[in-house]
Each structure stands twice: as structure tokens, then as C-alpha cells.
Amino acid sequence: MQSLINHLNQLQDLVLTRDEHRQTGDGSHLDSLNDSIDELVEKLPPDVRSHWQLLSKRDHVVMSPMYNGSCSVCGMRLPIAQVQAVRMCKTLQNCPSCTRILFEENDAPQWIGERPSRNAPRKSGVSRFSAPSLMIPALKATNGAEAITELAQLMEEMKFISRSDRLIQNALEREAILSTAMENGIAFPHVRGVEGGGLTFALGISKEGIPFDEDGTIVNIIFLITIPSAVSAFYLRLMSMLTETFIKEQHRQALLASENQDQLWKALTKATRYCIK
Numbered sequence: 136m137q138s139l140i141n142h143l144n145q146l147q148d149l150v151l152t153r154d155e156h157r158q159t160g161d162g163s164h165l166d167s168l169n170d171s172i173d174e175l176v177e178k179l180p181p182d183v184r185s186h187w188q189l190l191s192k193r194d195h196v197v198m199s200p201m202y203n204g205s206c207s208v209c210g211m212r213l214p215i216a217q218v219q220a221v222r223m224c225k226t227l228q229n230c231p232s233c234t235r236i237l238f239e240e241n242d243a244p245q246w247i248g249e250r251p252s253r254n255a256p257r258k259s260g261v262s263r264f265s266a267p268s269l270m271i272p273a274l275k276a277t278n279g280a281e282a283i284t285e286l287a288q289l290m291e292e293m294k295f296i297s298r299s300d301r302l303i304q305n306a307l308e309r310e311a312i313l314s315t316a317m318e319n320g321i322a323f324p325h326v327r328g329v330e331g332g333g334l335t336f337a338l339g340i341s342k343e344g345i346p347f348d349e350d351g352t353i354v355n356i357i358f359l360i361t362i363p364s365a366v367s368a369f370y371l372r373l374m375s376m377l378t379e380t381f382i383k384e385q386h387r388q389a390l391l392a393s394e395n396q397d398q399l400w401k402a403l404t405k406a407t408r409y410c411i412k
């Protein structure tokens with residue numbers, strides 16, 4: 136059963152990568168992504184395949200990690216017997232509410248940030264997703280994998296995310312499907328299924344630029360993003376908003392000119408003040 140779950144998760148990653156590529160990429164990898172998806176769908180047992188097809192017509196997020204005994208996509212608290220069944224992993228379990236396929240990932244990175252107190256004013260703009268302590272104005276990294284490592288370790292050190300080792304591994308696995316480096320020297324490495332809090336990102340800058348992927352795409356601006364399953368769709372919107380903002384040369388230059396965390400945070404806040412409310 137675990138191998139079926141792995142197979143389904145692999146399929147899920149490909150489907151969501153294709154959505155990203157449709158929204159922010161140039162479409163050049165659509166054919167190969169479609170082929171890989173068709174191949175994996177074809178290999179599913181017939182009953183699972185029809186269930187997959189039914190679910191994915193409604194929403195492209197079909198797989199839902201169980202977190203704290205709940206379905207992390209719809210939030211439904213699962214009956215104890217089902218929590219145990221998901222843990223045992225002997226039969227395929229569906230959420231009783233949203234019918235997504237449930238699975239458990241024991242060593243997944245988790246969001247461990249400080250929850251805002253009830254009286255605190257609601258955060259606005261980019262501070263909903265990041266913080267000055269998650270800015271690296273001068274990355275030491277000399278390639279994409281090192282940059283992801285540096286940013287992930289900072290997220291753990293600053294107590295936003297646990298298990299940076301897994302975070303790095305998952306981000307690199309996602310990069311292996313399709314590089315997240317874009318035109319204009321920006322990359323959006325990311326990991327889904329980081330439950331426990333909100334979408335969070337760290338930002339690293341390399342003034343000289345570093346080769347980010349196998350093709351040697353040079354990147355200066357790297358957002359490492361952790362995404363709870365429930366906001367998978369919002370992540371695509373955020374990525375579009377950031378892409379649109381940093382298409383503008385002046386906004387990129389402001390990030391690159393920052394000399395410390397404070398300046399970088401201010402430049403990011405200023406550049407995104409109209410697109411992220």
C-alpha cells in the first residue's frame with residue numbers, strides 16, 4: 136500500500152508542477168509533463184484510477200496528508216479508527232468530508248512559528264508570509280542546491296520550520312521534476328505539505344548570480360516557500376503576484392542593492408505593497 140501511496144504522491148507532484156508551469160512557465164515542458172502524468176495514471180489499479188480521475192476533475196489537489204488527526208486540506212477531524220487505518224496503511228483511506236486520499240508522512244517538515252496572540256493586530260502585506268529574520272541579503276551559496284540549503288536552515292534556526300533536512304530534500308526533489316528558475320533571475324523553490332501554520336517564505340539574494348539548475352540558469356533572487364496543503368491554490372496566485380512584481384527591473388534592483396536584512400525587508404515590502412494586501 137505504501138508503494139501505491141508513493142505512486143499517487145508522485146502523480147500529485149507532477150499534476151501540480153504542470154499547473155505551475157501553465158501559470159508561470161513558458162509551456163515548453165507541457166508535453167513531457169503530460170506524458171509522465173498519463174504514464175503514471177495508466178499504471179494505477181483500475182478502481183484507484185477512476186477515483187483519481189473523478190477527484191481531479193473537481194480539484195487538482197487529490198492527496199491530503201493527515202495532520203494532527205485531521206485532513207489537512209479540508210480540516211475535517213477524522214474518526215480515531217480512521218486515523219489508525221491511515222497509520223496502518225493497509226487500505227486506501229478517503230477523507231469522509233472531501234473524499235481526498237489520506238496519507239501520513241511521519242518526518243515531514245512542519246511549521247512551528249509563533250502563533251499570533253488574539254489581541255495582536257492582523258498582519259498585512261508581505262509580513263503575512265515572511266519576516267525580516269528570514270531575509271539573506273548576501274547568500275554564500277554557489278549553486279541552487281546550496282541556496283535552498285542556506286534558506287531552509289535559516290527557516291529552522293529562526294524557528295519557523297522544523298526538519299530543514301527534509302525540507303531541503305523535498306525542495307530538491309521538486310526541482311528535479313522541473314526547475315523553478317524563471318526569466319529575470321528569480322527562482323521559487325517550494326515544498327507543499329508543510330502543515331501547522333501558514334504559507335511562509337525566506338528570501339535570499341546573490342548579487343553576482345548563481346547557476347540555479349542543471350541548465351545553469353543564472354539566478355539572483357530566490358524565494359524558498361513552504362506551503363500548507365490547504366492553500367495549494369493560493370500559492371499559485373502568490374507566485375504570479377511575485378513574478379509580476381519582479382518583472383520590473385527597478386524592483387529587482389532594489390532587492391539586489393540591499394546591504395542588510397532590514398534594507399532587504401524594506402525593499403521587499405515596498406515592491407509588493409500593491410500586489411500583496
Ligand SMILES: [Zn+2]
Nearest residue numbers: 206209230233
Ligand atoms: Zn478532507
